[in-house]
Amino acid sequence: MIIGVPREIKNNEFRVGMTPAGVAEFVAHGHTVLVEHGAGEGSSFPDEDYAAAGARLVGRAAELFGEAELVVKVKEPQPSEMPLLRTGQVLFAFLHLAPDRSQTERLVRSGAVCIAYETVELPDGRLPLLAPMSEVAGRMSAQVGAALLQRPNGGRGVLMGGVPGVPPANVLILGAGSVGCNAAYVARGMGANVSVMDVDLDRLRQLDRFWGNTVHTLHSNRHDLERQVSEADLVIGAVLVAGARTPVLVTRKMVAAMKPRAVVVDVSVDQGGCVETSRPTSHDEPSFLAEDVLHYAVTNMPGAVPYTSTLALTHATLRHALALADRGWRQAVQEDPALARGVNVLDGQITHRTVADAHGMDF
Ligand code: NAD
Missing domain, CATH: 3.40.50.720 (NAD(P)-binding Rossmann-like Domain)
Incomplete structure (x- = not known):
């Protein structure tokens, strides 16, 4: 699978969705990882470290979103990234849709499969990615x-x-x-x-x-x-x-x-x-x-505190991101109820009850 790791463009967001160690893991599983130039700079991971881990560095977000089947990032897509999402593409990131109607509507329209870190939930209610x-x-x-x-x-x-x-x-x-x-x-x-x-x-x-x-x-x-x-x-x-x-x-x-x-x-x-x-x-x-x-x-x-945060976040997300890439999102969520709870938007529908309720939308 082709995985894309864009540079975060939200105000003062210096984290990145994958470390060079994560890239090496995906490459070892036979995947291709595209990393946008400078994506890890704010977290003190230079481009050279990504290249050495086997990533292909790309210059523009549009190119990365265009090729990637799975986009692994930190924060919700910003307005300039929204039009880059496409039907069937998997987005794995923090989304926080309940208080954000405009983002919710845009993600629903994008046709992408949107899996939110913050609602991946274990049976006992713990939120391992949050x-x-x-x-x-x-x-x-x-x-x-x-x-x-x-x-x-x-x-x-x-x-x-x-x-x-x-x-x-x-x-x-x-x-x-x-x-x-x-x-x-x-x-x-x-x-x-x-x-x-x-x-x-x-x-x-x-x-x-x-x-x-x-x-x-x-x-x-x-x-x-x-x-x-x-x-x-x-x-x-x-x-x-x-x-x-x-x-x-x-x-x-x-x-x-x-x-x-x-x-x-x-x-x-x-x-x-x-x-x-x-x-x-x-x-x-x-x-x-x-x-x-x-x-x-x-x-x-x-x-x-991007250095600390990127390491802490990616230690938790890597296992799930690998499952999505290795098995495809459908099988991965079938096999893992915690990950299934993370699916917020699918086929132009909201698929998380509390998000739907927050916006008075169909579930
Ligand atoms: P958590 O689920 O671990 O803890 C939330 C606690 O709130 C629970 O113990 C729950 O029982 C309690 N609670 C619910 N209703 C309550 C009420 N009426 N009165 C008192 N307590 C109540 O969640 P968390 O991981 O600690 O996250 C807390 C919040 O922080 C979330 O909104 C999360 O998104 C947010 N957060 C924000 C940032 C940020 O950068 N601003 C970063 C990380 C997390």
Whole structure:
């Protein structure tokens, strides 16, 4: 099969869909891999390494999309890439369709088979291709929050760990999944006073077993949330209902009741966000003020640490991408129910229930 790895063109996206090690694996399986010139540069993988691994380097995205039967990339196709997709071509990437109607409609019209990393789901509900990026974004969210809390960056001037005699920052994490646990891991390491809220008591039990009472676990409900948000210096939004738009848990009124210049890092913004006042931002202009609270809502946080992120992502995607190439997408999804859950668009139809529901479209 011919596999294409384009250069990512989304704002400040420096990751790449395949490393030279991945290319070598595909080549060993008898496939041809086309890599766009400079695709790995942002992640510190030079063209020469791809060539040495057996890739054919191509100059233009149009050429790559034109030849490839399977396109492996990181982020959703950007407007200039949309017309390059064609019927029957397989697209394997992060898509996040639930909050993005225009992309959904364009992918439906393209006729391509669109398999979304974020909805590949194991029978127990775990999301193996989202998890590595959630680990990165979660750990980053505490770092970013700590930086934004500094006065010169617009925050209220609170040091995460405090100092002897001065209390640490109150960090409230909404969601105890991959993002939430990793955010807690770093925030706790910085010495902050960390609380994690979730509706899933088993997740909270796991946290409690792991960290004992050094992290407070709280059941997520409107009443308690309101109080916790008002006391927080930093709120990290890490909620997910797989495939669906994120439920808005923190209303504008709750944000308005926060301490002046407190910080919100809404990691879940890529699925719509769990804070009413957040809106998607980019690494160019990552933060903004709303209700006198500093918001950070970058949709591709891991793009800022591309070396780490590319390795983490491709370690998780490679096995599935190889299955798609080796067996063809139909057989690969028949044999692997987790991968089948990743198919969002097929034959001009939405094939993931939560995505269809989000847009009121046929399933
Ligand atoms: P996850 O499924 O591991 O965890 C989500 C958690 O949210 C679960 O524990 C679930 O029980 C909890 N939850 C659901 N409804 C809730 C509610 N009403 N109150 C409290 N908790 C609730 O998901 P994850 O991998 O941690 O991802 C979280 C979000 O971060 C997703 O939207 C994901 O797309 C996003 N994400 C964003 C970036 C970025 O760059 N901005 C990067 C990675 C992941």
